[in-house]
Amino acid sequence: MPVTREDIERSIAALVKQNRVTSLIYTLVIPALVGIETTFYKELVEINVLLFWAPFLIMVALAAAFAWITYDIKLAPELYVEMDDAIHQIDDLKKRTRFFSSLQEQALALGAIVRGQVKAKHNGEGHLNEAVNEICSLLVGNRADLFDFDASELWSFAVYIYHKENGQLYPVCRYKHEKHPSQSMGRVWRPGQGHVGIAWAQGEGKICPDVSVPGVADMFSPTSAKTSYDTNTYVSFVSEPIGPNGADAVPYGVLVATSNFAGRFDLASGLPLRHAASAIAALIYLAYDDDALKSLVETAKPAA
Template sequence: MSFDFWASAKREISLLRLVNTGKNISSQVILPALIATWTGFSSSLLEINAIMFWGFLVTLSLAQIILFTFSVNSPFAAEAYIQAARLDDQARLLRKELRRMTAAQTLTFTWPFMEREYAKRDLHGIGDLQEICAEMLAPVVNGRDAHFGIVAGEIWSFTIYLFDTQTGRLRPVWREKSKVHPSSGPTREWLPGHGHVGMAFAKKETIIDPGNSDESELMLPPKDMARPYDRAAYRAFAAIPIGGGSHDEKNGETACVGVLVATSDVQGRFDKSNAFLLRHLASTLANVFERATIDSRKVWQEE
């Protein structure tokens, strides 16, 4: 709940209490005092004008009854106001979550169709891979606000790394990043087990925002690969292995061919819930790459 709402709620509560206090003082102190004073001069006033005396006395009595009857119980009114605002906030969050889930569901139905189309193609080099990656990640990147809550001015990136058997490194095939991202020049390559990219590849496990400092330190790149902006730009990340997660009786575990990585400078940006979409995408990419029978020597020879 925003600071503006709480400030407004406090003002409303203070106003209700002030009004309630004023009504109580008027109905229990001021009006009875006026009535007592007025009746104290009843003899003299009746001689002057009886209608005016009784009319004013009745008016004061009615005013006292009305103020006492319609006095606001401010604690309950304040609680009702806050509860209504909380329900409104929850409804807004539910609507946002529904939009995210609807968009994600649409993609989970769309990607299999794209996968079948890509399976018919022959990959001839890095250009074909980049085209496929760009097409499949376009709805994720363009819908980053709905899927992950990424906002304008945030430092974010989405990258696909493919393992090059010739160099033994994870090399970037495709990348999209925010205009304010501090990185420049070629994207880094990673050895298996180095940084969150290499760790996800080596373990064949999804790694999302480690919550403790000790584990975070393990995810940092070696000093010779570190960049000054690493800690600031990569406060949140989700690294998902491409392949390596399924088994079959004939071939055993499928090979892990790369890693899909999403990063942000906002802590906690990625979680198990919204990373589900990335895991589904990584699984689809693994199927595309497997069916295409990628030869890393052919993929990298054009570079």
């Protein structure tokens, strides 16, 4: 019969309890008995020397025997610490295994989506906005395994597409927690402005584990259109450029994930965003043109 984690924890708890009893015997009971016998040393010796030495030697023998029998019990605290550390390592390994398994599943699903959407487009049935939403919804559906989001965590995913005519990045798709304070698709960014604009202008992903670190907020926050909830809502984020693919000189846009939990995103948790951004870029490169990107932006723009 396999030993479970609960069995091990119960065994350790029993050892800790026995260790307390052993400590009580050695630190209170035995010293008390020796003290009492020593107090009446003269009286006992006057009657018979064995009345003192016999009990004394018996206590020494019992203490030695008890120490031998309970030697392992004294290791209970060290065992508990080591076991607790091992349990945490196992939990961390399980989490990492689940993450990489989900990452692999995501990569396979993204490939299938791109192939399906490209085929649909060539058959005259595909639509770019539907394809982008399908890719983002995959991130949303697997957010627990890919990002370990908490139930109350204010997360969001958004896709920004570059509009060549006015040189700005417009939000065309967004998913967020139901209690997220933002009520719109997102703000418009200029190249080089904020984390979205910087990721687009430099053509490389930007990962910020904690925007509250001195100097980081000034670098990545928007220079205009700030809101009262920005500081507490957009604490950690990833901004991955979408493309460029082929001969295109600039990215098609930027894929963004945000969270109000500090330390949520790092190099590992940024991988799902990079894969999704690459999938969107491949889809645009293989099946769509500038007119489709322009149409996507115009459709997503709020009415004037």
